[in-house]
Amino acid sequence: MTTRTLTMPRLGETMEEGTIAAWLIEPGQSFKRGQPLLEVETDKTVVEYPALGDGVLVETLVAPGDVVAVDAPIARIEATQWEDAGTPSPPAPEPAATPVVPEPHRAPAAAPAALRATPAARRLARQSGVALEVVTGTGRRGRxxxxxxxxxxxxxxxxxxxxxxxxxxxxALAAALSRAGHSVLAPDLPGHGSDGTVPQGIDDLFSAVNRHATGVTxxxxLVGHSLGGHLAALYAAAYPDRVASLTLIAPAGLGREIEVAFVHGMAHARTGGEIAHLLRLLGPKAATLSTDALEAMAKTLSQGRLGVLAAAIAGPNGQRIDTLAPLSRLPDRIPLRVLIGRDDRIIPAAHLFNLPPRAAVHVLPTGHMPQWDAPADVAAIVTGAIQHV
Structure with missing residues (x-):
């Protein structure tokens, strides 16, 4: 027999590397021509690599889970009439004679069983948060x-x-998602609505998002609108293993330009009339709010809880927050969808051109509040995003 180095085979025209899914025989075990030696996982499938001759597996050079380039060494074998042009290895030198000291017999430690799964199964398990170790395989050899x-x-x-x-x-969106059977959380962030705290900056809001998300099994x-989109992106980049998908609606932080007067006007508004003028910038739905609703908003905003936060968001030169940085750190496995209002008067729709190429972008005939102006379209997009994860 000749000692050969077995290399990673090219199993497709475009294959450059593969993952060792499992070794099907152990070192020291003999094999026959045509017998599967190992399983190799590519980006498309799992393939068994058969022996091209009779022989013995001397040692494995890579372990299950290792990503190996095509033609890189993966094992040493002793074989005869091997059809592949493997690289013969020089015979190992004879070791010097040494006294043999008998050792107590020990049963060999059982090697842990290799976890065998197709790429599609691994992808679904990651997206569903399912541990492969608890799944019983029905494929060949328990795959x-x-x-x-x-x-x-x-x-x-x-x-x-x-x-x-x-x-x-x-x-409106929460109701549509609830009707589809989903669990929906829509909290008031610090300084907003029923939350009477005074946020000192973005970090206070991020901590609140973290608290709400941590309580979920x-x-x-994540779905975030405007400033909420910035927070959603920050959270997804910081805790990607907790996030199944990310949908941003008219997100802040994609560029410098913003209607600064709106941000600071809302933070310091004192009357319903002031708020009515500012809300008309958001789109047609906002302009239909009743006088009672406007006065209720004025009562809340007049408490001055948002002044510090407004200064953290926008200054004389435009936006002071950056959403592009966390999006650049977002793992590719997290689906990213972005909804932009074509007629947005708060944040220019042209900021969509700053998004990473992998983002799925939807441009709607709305203002800054697509979830108000086109609720059915937004619900369909968000529901579809969840179903396709």
Whole structure:
């Protein structure tokens, strides 16, 4: 027999590397021509690599889970009439004779069973938060197939409102998502709505988002509007393992330009009339609020809880927050959708061109509040995003 180095095979025209899914024989074990030696996982499938001759597996050079480039060494074998052009290894030198000292017999330690799963199954498990170790595979030799992954239950969706808004701004979308069987959280962030604290900056709001998200079992779907979009992106980048998907609606922080007068006007508004003029910048729905609703908003905003936060968001030169940085750190496995209002008068719609290429962008014929102006369209997009995770 000749000692050879077995290399990672090229299993497709575009294959550059593969993952060792499992070794099907142990070192020291003999094999016959055509017998599968190992399983290799590519980006498309799992393939068994058969022996191209009779022989013995001398040692493995890589372990299950290792990503190996094509033609890189993966094992040493002793074989005869091997069809592959493997690289013969020089015979090992004879070791010097040494006295043999008998050792007590020890049973060899059992090697942990390699976890075998198709790429589709691994992807579904990651997205559903399912540990592959608890899944029973029905494929060949116990391999876990996509259909073995338990279907995900109803999703938990965390809705984060924008500056000077509150959880009630999500009423229509929250109702649609609830009717679809999902669990919906739409809290009032610090300084907004029923939360009477005075936020000292973005960090206070981020801490609140973290508290709400931490209380959820399993992964969450994040939906953020305007400033809430910035917070959602920050959270997804900081805790990607807790996030199933990210949807941003008219997000702040994609560029410098912003209607500064709106931000500071809302923070310092004292009357319903002031608020009415400012809300007309948001779109047609905002202009229909009743006098009672406007006066209620004025009563809350006149307490001055948002002054410090407004200064943290926007200054004389425009936006002071950056959402592009956390989006650049977002793992590719987290779906990213962005909804932009074509007629947005608060944040220019042209900021969409600053988004990363992988973002799925939807441009709607709305202002800064697509969830108000086109609630059915927004509900369909968000629901579809959840269903396709």
């Amino acid at each position: 876990i197939e996509a259909e073995d992954i338990p279907a995900a239950g109803p999703a938990t969706i965390l809705l984060l409102h924008g500056f000077a808004g509150d959880g009630a701004t999500w009423a 399993g992964k969450i779907h």
